[in-house]
Amino acid sequence: MGIVLIKSKLLIPIRPAEMVARPDLRAMLHGAVERHKLVIVDAPAGYGKTMLLADWAKSAHLPVAWLSITGEEAPVDRFLRYMLAAWEIIQPEIIDTHLGLLLGSQAPNIREALIAFLNAAEQVSGHLVFVLDDYHLIDDPDIHSAVAFLLDHLPPNIHFVLASRRMPPLPLARYRARRQLLELRTEDLRFTRQEGEDFIKQVAGLTLSSEEVSSLYAHTEGWVAGLQLAALTIQRSGKPVDQLEVRGGQRLIADFLSEEVLLQLPEDIQDFLIKTSILDRLCGSLCEQVTGITDGQTMLENLERQNLFIVPLD
Numbered sequence: 001m002g003i004v005l006i007k008s009k010l011l012i013p014i015r016p017a018e019m020v021a022r023p024d025l026r027a028m029l030h031g032a033v034e035r036h037k038l039v040i041v042d043a044p045a046g047y048g049k050t051m052l053l054a055d056w057a058k059s060a061h062l063p064v065a066w067l068s069i070t071g072e073e074a075p076v077d078r079f080l081r082y083m084l085a086a087w088e089i090i091q092p093e094i095i096d097t098h099l100g101l102l103l104g105s106q107a108p109n110i111r112e113a114l115i116a117f118l119n120a121a122e123q124v125s126g127h128l129v130f131v132l133d134d135y136h137l138i139d140d141p142d143i144h145s146a147v148a149f150l151l152d153h154l155p156p157n158i159h160f161v162l163a164s165r166r167m168p169p170l171p172l173a174r175y176r177a178r179r180q181l182l183e184l185r186t187e188d189l190r191f192t193r194q195e196g197e198d199f200i201k202q203v204a205g206l207t208l209s210s211e212e213v214s215s216l217y218a219h220t221e222g223w224v225a226g227l228q229l230a231a232l233t234i235q236r237s238g239k240p241v242d243q244l245e246v247r248g249g250q251r252l253i254a255d256f257l258s259e260e261v262l263l264q265l266p267e268d269i270q271d272f273l274i275k276t277s278i279l280d281r282l283c284g285s286l287c288e289q290v291t292g293i294t295d296g297q298t299m300l301e302n303l304e305r306q307n308l309f310i311v312p313l314d
Contacts, residue, residue: 003081009068010086012131013054018203020195022052025188029056029161034127036182037154038175039161040168046225047189049163050133062127062159063090071137077108079143080117083130090128094120110142114149121158128158135164144169151175166306190222199224204231272299282310 029052033039041049057064065086073079081103087094094100099116102108121128138144148170151160162168175181191199196217200206204227208216220226262270275291276282284297293299303310 005082005085010066010089012057012066013050015051015055020199020203025052026056032182033129033159037159037180038151039182041163041184042167043186043189044165046223047186048224053131053163057131062129064129064131065090066131069132069134069137074140074143076110076142076146080113114146117150118153122155124157126157129161131161133163135162135168136166191224193217196227199227200231206231206234
């Protein structure tokens with residue numbers, strides 16, 4: 001193509017040697033992907049989205065084209081070249097089609113490339129799945145429009161799976177109404193009590209009493225990263241569970257939230273989260289008093305849509 005792409009982004013991530021199996025979620029994906037044109041795995045940072053999909057993809061009986069989004073896929077022609085490269089791994093002859101020729105040019109016509117993508121997809125004999133991991137890192141509206149165009153015209157044997165920290169700006173209401181969309185949300189990805197216990201014993205290697213496991217699970221509320229960071233803190237400090245504060249002030253958890261969540265947000269949202277962090281419960285008018293903004297309720301609704309660790313109570 002004459003275009004340099006990062007090949008490692010096209011590889012399905014390697015699952016850790018020590019990992020809690022999630023057979024129910026994996027079975028759900030096995031049974032649902034073929035029945036839906038779009039599957040969205042939507043949850044905040046640290047809920048195991050990537051590992052769940054990687055575990056499923058490795059055992060799937062369908063061919064899976066994987067793309068790990070890093071935010072460097074814009075403009076849209078570069079994104080489509082990545083899609084083609086992911087497709088080429090499982091179907092090498094795709095590079096010799098009209099789609100490959102179009103995207104091999106320096107300035108391809110995007111609409112023609114999208115139509116060529118769909119026409120090539122029509123020629124696929126069986127099912128094919130495209131996984132776009134960390135889709136929330138895409139902020140180019142042209143890419144969202146291209147994905148929506150593809151979804152609107154996909155043949156029934158082609159499926160998209162998106163992992164994201166927030167719902168993508170796609171016509172999801174239409175797909176829901178047509179029963180073309182499967183959604184796995186935060187409540188689906190939380191560890192169950194048994195999964196939490198398995199993680200503590202098998203992965204973290206901690207020997208805790210039933211009461212201590214229950215306490216640690218209750219503090220983390222099934223948040224996979226929180227449970228892992230809390231276990232690391234216990235290992236490093238030697239503190240008993242009843243002396244452990246599993247909260248944002250704890251060093252490892254604070255570092256995770258800072259690096260993986262806070263620093264990736266716009267300054268206005270960072271400022272809002274910092275100023276309202278003193279509150280136990282939030283409402284629009286109270287947030288306005290604390291922060292000085294005039295659209296507190298709108299901001300809270302925006303935070304909920306972005307899965308930024310707030311839970312609506314009504």
